[in-house]
Amino acid sequence: MKIKTLIFAFTIILLTSCKTTTNTITYFQDLDNQSTAVTGKAVNYTPRIAPDDQLSITVSGMDPNAVAAFNIPLASYLAPGETHVTSTPVLHTYLVNSHGEIDFPVLGKLQIAGMTRSELIDMMTEKISAYVKSPIVTIQIRNFKVSVLGEVNKPGTVNVPNERLSILDALGMAGDLTIYGNRTNILLIRDNNGEKEYHRFDLTSAETLTSPYYYLQQNDVLYVEPNKARKGNAKYSQSGQFNVSLASTIISALSVLASLGIALLVK
Structure with missing residues (x-):
């Protein structure tokens, strides 16, 4: 009877533990x-431009020659550890400095920190419209x-x-x-x-x-x-974990031996 009671109590504890974990x-x-x-x-999930952001900015329009002055040509760079220039051109990016500015062709220094990408597009479109008819400004935060x-x-x-x-x-x-x-x-x-x-x-x-x-x-x-x-597991050193594992193995072995001994005595 006592064994059945112990098994029942152990089952309740196990189920409660599983529920708590879940x-x-x-x-x-x-x-x-x-x-x-x-x-x-x-x-609102729209990010705002901050210092150290890297922006890719391209300007397009009906007349490619008219917008050429606002676009820095694609360039190829030496990769670290390499001696040959990569054959794939890389899009130029504008780094927002610690003052929240970028230096843009024709327009000069622009204070842009704190602006959303859409706000910056509207501002630059307005400024570039003084030089180009119906410009299209595309901006992406690269980093x-x-x-x-x-x-x-x-x-x-x-x-x-x-x-x-x-x-x-x-x-x-x-x-x-x-x-x-x-x-x-x-x-x-x-x-x-x-x-x-x-x-x-x-x-x-x-x-x-x-x-x-x-x-x-x-x-x-x-x-x-x-x-x-x-956190609890981290408190044990490797040697401590080994000792606990060894003790657990010994206890398990003794339990098996005790069970066999009881079984033989019952017969």
Whole structure:
């Protein structure tokens, strides 16, 4: 009877443990199964140009000769460690300096930090229209990237081909969290005009989907901290882990021997 009681108690503990673990790894647990949309204030994901951004800017129009002065020709460069110039021309980029400026042909220095890409296109189109009829300005942020660190399957830098990148996109590109990642405390680090800005996400809550930080900016850093299980394991040295494993093996062997001895005595 005592053995049955012990087995029942062990089963209850095991099921409770599994339930607790599930509640810490399931995303957006408070979403209503009946709902089809998450309501909340619209989140603006458009990034703003900042110092150290690299921009590709091309100007086109009906008369190619008229816009030629605004376009720096494609160039070929020596790659590090190579002695021959690459045969593939590289598009020239404009580096936004520490004062938030670029030096553009004909127009000279332009103060552009803090502007969105669309705002910069409108401004440059207006200025270039004084020289060219109906110009078309195309701008792209070439070094839009975020870093994902900590308990993810593929930590590192994520290059973004467009302007829209959510926290879920970034974590997906990093291979998602490992089983040891703390899903309730994802740290976002953002450089906002030279000042560090911090925000934390709880991926088990649907509030993440309506957060003003849901969409990431260039050079953001996401850090996934380890959960309690990972932190606990890290406290043991390799020798300590070996000792625990050895002790566990010995106890298991003794349990088997004891079971065999009991079985023989019963017969």
